[in-house]
Amino acid sequence: MALRLYNTLSREKEEFKPLSGKKVGMYVCGVTPYDFCHLGHARAYVTFDLIRRWIEFKGFEVKHVQNFTDVDDKIINKARKEGDPFKATTISARFIEEYFKDMDALGIRRAHVFPKVSEHVLEIITLVQRLVAKGVAYELEGDVYYDVSKFPTYGRLSKLDREQIKAGARVEVDARKRNPEDFALWKKAKPDEPYWESPWGKGRPGWHIECSAMSMKYLGESFDLHGGGMDLIFPHHENEIAQSEGATGKQFVKYWLHNGFITVDQEKMSKSLGNFFTIRDIMKKYSPEAIRFFLLSTHYRSPIDFSDAMLSNAVNSLKKLHNCVENLEDAVKKAKKEELGEADKALIDELKSDREKFVEAMDDDFNTPLAIAAVFELAKKANTAMMAEKPNKAVLEAYLKGITELGGVLNLFRAAEKKEGGLPDEEIEKLVAERQAARKAKDFKRSDEIRDKLKALGIILEDQKDGTVRWKKV
Numbered sequence: 001m002a003l004r005l006y007n008t009l010s011r012e013k014e015e016f017k018p019l020s021g022k023k024v025g026m027y028v029c030g031v032t033p034y035d036f037c038h039l040g041h042a043r044a045y046v047t048f049d050l051i052r053r054w055i056e057f058k059g060f061e062v063k064h065v066q067n068f069t070d071v072d073d074k075i076i077n078k079a080r081k082e083g084d085p086f087k088a089t090t091i092s093a094r095f096i097e098e099y100f101k102d103m104d105a106l107g108i109r110r111a112h113v114f115p116k117v118s119e120h121v122l123e124i125i126t127l128v129q130r131l132v133a134k135g136v137a138y139e140l141e142g143d144v145y146y147d148v149s150k151f152p153t154y155g156r157l158s159k160l161d162r163e164q165i166k167a168g169a170r171v172e173v174d175a176r177k178r179n180p181e182d183f184a185l186w187k188k189a190k191p192d193e194p195y196w197e198s199p200w201g202k203g204r205p206g207w208h209i210e211c212s213a214m215s216m217k218y219l220g221e222s223f224d225l226h227g228g229g230m231d232l233i234f235p236h237h238e239n240e241i242a243q244s245e246g247a248t249g250k251q252f253v254k255y256w257l258h259n260g261f262i263t264v265d266q267e268k269m270s271k272s273l274g275n276f277f278t279i280r281d282i283m284k285k286y287s288p289e290a291i292r293f294f295l296l297s298t299h300y301r302s303p304i305d306f307s308d309a310m311l312s313n314a315v316n317s318l319k320k321l322h323n324c325v326e327n328l329e330d331a332v333k334k335a336k337k338e339e340l341g342e343a344d345k346a347l348i349d350e351l352k353s354d355r356e357k358f359v360e361a362m363d364d365d366f367n368t369p370l371a372i373a374a375v376f377e378l379a380k381k382a383n384t385a386m387m388a389e390k391p392n393k394a395v396l397e398a399y400l401k402g403i404t405e406l407g408g409v410l411n412l413f414r415a416a417e418k419k420e421g422g423l424p425d426e427e428i429e430k431l432v433a434e435r436q437a438a439r440k441a442k443d444f445k446r447s448d449e450i451r452d453k454l455k456a457l458g459i460i461l462e463d464q465k466d467g468t469v470r471w472k473k474v
Helices: 041-059 073-081 084-106 119-134 162-167 206-220 231-247 288-294 308-334 342-363 368-384 394-411 425-440 444-456
Strands: 003-009 010-013 022-028 062-066 137-140 143-146 183-188 201-204 223-229 252-260 262-264 458-464 469-473
Touching: 003 252, 003 469, 022 041, 022 206, 041 223, 041 252, 041 262, 041 288, 041 394, 073 084, 073 458, 084 444, 119 137, 119 143, 119 183, 119 201, 119 206, 143 231, 162 444, 183 206, 183 231, 183 288, 183 342, 183 469, 201 206, 201 458, 206 231, 223 231, 231 252, 288 308, 308 342, 308 368, 308 469, 342 394, 368 394, 425 458, 444 458
Parallel strands: 022 062, 022 223, 223 252
Antiparallel strands: 003 010, 137 143, 143 183, 183 201, 458 469
């Protein structure tokens, strides 16, 4: 089955056919690094991490570019509050580092390139000059604006006409502009903010032009995928199309993908409403993998209503999968490899069928809820297979491989990270063996001491019916 994805540009699902065979160019709008990332950021970057992983699973080679908007009013204002607006880059560097800590914890694979606006001002100025030379942009006393009237298809991504845009566009208020909806490409510098020299005097880039210049530098004037949250459709992505195609005369992006919002009590999570939660705060209570599972449990284009109950459900569901994998690993060690009987062959055929359901779900616009359901169906059948009187090793191995392969696509079942100062595995094994010996000698006091010591280090012991002990880090 071919991969089909929902293109915001056409408002339809389309078969994925990259511009250059098996090579895929993918640009995702990054953060403005002036504060810690919130759950809305996690939703976006888990989404596009998943999309990249599945495209690569299908055999494509992805070049992933994601920017940092490190030149922005929010950063400058924060620097101003801290006493020096010219130290905006120091603030952005600090929060870029925090961004990576959060995203690494969530299992988000790093992009191949992370361009920063501050390092690409020359490319931005060159692109603005190109637009001015073509007559689709104009200067006003040090400011440069894009002339929307020169781009007849403006509004085709957001499906807004120019009258709607005039009535409600989030654009700069400037009575000098030729058209109310014209947007800034270059801003004249104010006395107390960072600036760069340009043909129009001291200034800095407008928001939208930054992504056009950086994406085209690393992916070319036309590329395959551009992603971001639904709030970026207008004006940001609409303006990216206008200025990029206005400069090149070519189609800018083939497929536009947008993830849905995080809501809290049915309202979009945002700082202005004061109902946002940082990833860092949520990770104090829930594991990064549980947060990732929670986000993937809803289709990427649908809104997610955040609540502790929903995250707790994610924790419990993920625990069932982890327990299944751990039980399978243990059962595989104990089972014998025998010739496959008819019942065994039927189980393996069912496994193949559930794997196909997973692939079909992912190929249908990355339908993670259905894909996760297929993994749980595999786990259910694996649990049944383990309950057989003499489970076949080959069957158990097949289920273990199937569940971990598909869970791996979602980047679940990540190896537990060793806690700083924790015991090496060999030391844990020694203590477990010592406890076993104490129990055999009926020295239950020593046995309990070892168990409690390990528990304090985050290591849980599970006594099995056959007398063996399994341990895991929590």
